[in-house]
Amino acid sequence: MVNRKLYENSLDPFFDPQTIAVIGSLKEKLFGGYVAIRSLIKAGFKGEIYPVNPSYREINGLKVYPSIKDVPQKIDLVLIITGARSVPGILRECVEKGVRAAIVVSDGFAERDDEGRKLQEEIIAIAKQGNLRIIGPNTAGIANPSKGLIPNPYEMGYEKVKEGAIAICAQTGMVNPQAFPYGDLGYGVSKICDFGNKCDVDECDMMEYLEEDPSTKAITLYLENIKDGKRFLKVSKRVASRKPVLILKSGRTEQGAHVSTSHTGSLAQDDRIFDAACKQSGVIRLDTFRELFELPKIFTHSSLPKGNRLGIITFTGGVGVLAIDEGAKYGLTVPLLSSKTRKRLDAIFPGLGNRIVDIGPPMAVVNNYMSFYSEILKIVTTDPNIDSVFNVIWTGPSGEFMESYLKIYRGLQGNQKPIASWIYGPRLDYTYEMARQLEELGFPVFSDIEMAIKALGLASQYAKAKGGD
């Protein structure tokens, strides 16, 4: 018998269930309940799993129940993967059973046609009357890697989503593990949620939930519309004052908004109003899909920058100049290093003690380069004139420096200034491996010079708005 816990927030049963029922198709295909159950088992979910399907008796060593009502245990969360028309009946049974949380993966609702729209209204009514929360319909579901909760209905191709401090929520399944290569990356996520058609649980519910979630340090949202503008303004303002909230919103243009409406079956808003709301509430608005996954990484560092003074360590002057230009967009300045720092750098190599610390020239001529590099990194990151550091790493033709770099960064763990790195080199395999390992040590790596600078710029702006606590 499970020792039952009490859920304080109505979303707790979604992200920390002790019992899950998976209702629907159990065929061994690339999509469905069979895949979701196997994914839960592989990810190490510690709770109990109850497959529900009248045509099966056992699957993956688990007893299959003909209906949710036949399951002997209390059920915290159900995952429904059936035809849309069966969903209302199943939800009624769930209510009778006392279930409080349902993820409706099934599609064919408001996004499809009039019949689907009516079905969606029907399930909303059932949920309201029955004190049941719904994520979806038309969703790829959720994930909470810290609990081994990866009930992914699509085949992923890997088993583990790394545990981390970024929550990624979206009105699309493009952020879920079957679409994004979490297994290949060095950073982790705290929660993933695809809102789907967003018939019940929405951006405000998730922001409120994540506000109190101790494992979440930064909240990223991809939205096509806002369900309740007034509530959004209130909630986002409060949450953004505690944790950075980064939002990419599509449907910015008239045509985009029109198509968005038909695609998720929900109304889009005037983009200017949304933009004003973000400014008022301190929400960081993103520009590209890639930024959803990259920019929040800067906020998982232990502390925010104390100011806007950027230090630059580069392998080539050109990249330093690009970084200065880009930094200006976000109010970053590149100061002279302190005279003490400059003297120490010049002692390592003449001319190194400059505004941009260009390690290319010494690299090309000195023999014991890596020991110099270690010193350079320490000197620059501890300079009192610097609040954050943009750091360029060249992996070299055969990855020969990787181990030395990683050793140096291990020694730098616990430093209090954000360091954003950009890694380049002649071999993709080495640059990706180096990025993965560096992120595992807690140092975020960005795919572009400009992305790294934007991350530092946003962190500096966020820290300033927050008032430097």
Added chain:
Amino acid sequence: MVNRKLYENSLDPFFDPQTIAVIGSLKEKLFGGYVAIRSLIKAGFKGEIYPVNPSYREINGLKVYPSIKDVPQKIDLVLIITGARSVPGILRECVEKGVRAAIVVSDGFAERDDEGRKLQEEIIAIAKQGNLRIIGPNTAGIANPSKGLIPNPYEMGYEKVKEGAIAICAQTGMVNPQAFPYGDLGYGVSKICDFGNKCDVDECDMMEYLEEDPSTKAITLYLENIKDGKRFLKVSKRVASRKPVLILKSGRTEQGAHVSTSHTGSLAQDDRIFDAACKQSGVIRLDTFRELFELPKIFTHSSLPKGNRLGIITFTGGVGVLAIDEGAKYGLTVPLLSSKTRKRLDAIFPGLGNRIVDIGPPMAVVNNYMSFYSEILKIVTTDPNIDSVFNVIWTGPSGEFMESYLKIYRGLQGNQKPIASWIYGPRLDYTYEMARQLEELGFPVFSDIEMAIKALGLASQYAKAKGGD
């Protein structure tokens, strides 16, 4: 005896030399003449290589000459990798020997100090008097993969740079093969040139050379300054009317420009003037370093789009909406497909014949998906209402669709409408491999949704400005 060719353009000896002398250090390190010679041999350079160094007799099976004057052959190109102070003397000997082209890799010139600045003035004078052209100093050199001409003074970690239609020229070595993973990519380059300190050969010389280079379809430049504004305006206008010219310029901000000046030892200009010049001459101005390598790919397609009407094939509605929003920035519109096309698509799967062709829903349910996909791609790309196509590819959990996709695209080769693809999936290895192979077939792949749309938008704008020839 080499059957001597006549050079029509003063830059011909740089990019198509029959004889090269490599002057300077021959130590087996990660940098130097030894590396450059080995790189030439590995890349399959067909001409003759003459190492020059008084301390060696033979290297890599090649006779080493004590000075350039001792080489019995006429020399088309010299690569100089010595201390800066030796360079003027060597160049004087080159002039005496009748050499017309010198790449001065050596640093320690105007970018270093006053002595270096004087040395640079000295070599400029020697070049002018001696009818010698110089690339550099302080350069990582050039490349012409079609001739096996990869005289890279830095260890690269791979042997081949793929031959293609994009010329990449920069005031930095960051575009050269030791810094960028050309070996791992599916697309190729026609020429690479690092201008270094740009004491002689500059952006205008290269544009004029590439204007007449039949293997170059698109010209990309990274610049920190413009040497001669009037000439730039004239040359770039003429060249851009024949081939797309894409420029990323740093030193946009005051601080960036100031630092840039000290770094390359050359004067920066007011960025607004440069911006106006680009608009006047039809030059495409880029925003990020990554764009230098990605956006020109769209111009290597056989033809430009005939208009601004974008077709979208996606795996999820959300990405379609983002694409519509982004396209609006560049004047792209997403029209209704022709009624014939919509009927044909709806016959494949109900609802598929929409403004955004969302192949997600059929993918999840049909069994013979790939044969449907092949038909969908052909139908959309041949729709008379569409001028270019944004295409999303999902590689799947085990790369199981890759072969089928590639087969379909092989069948699509020779199609006359640009197709920009974005590939995503749960496994990085599959998405990279798929991208590489698709680009080898001539279909450009972009790292972002937004980058793919920008590429199509720029191609549409360029075609319109060019007047639709």
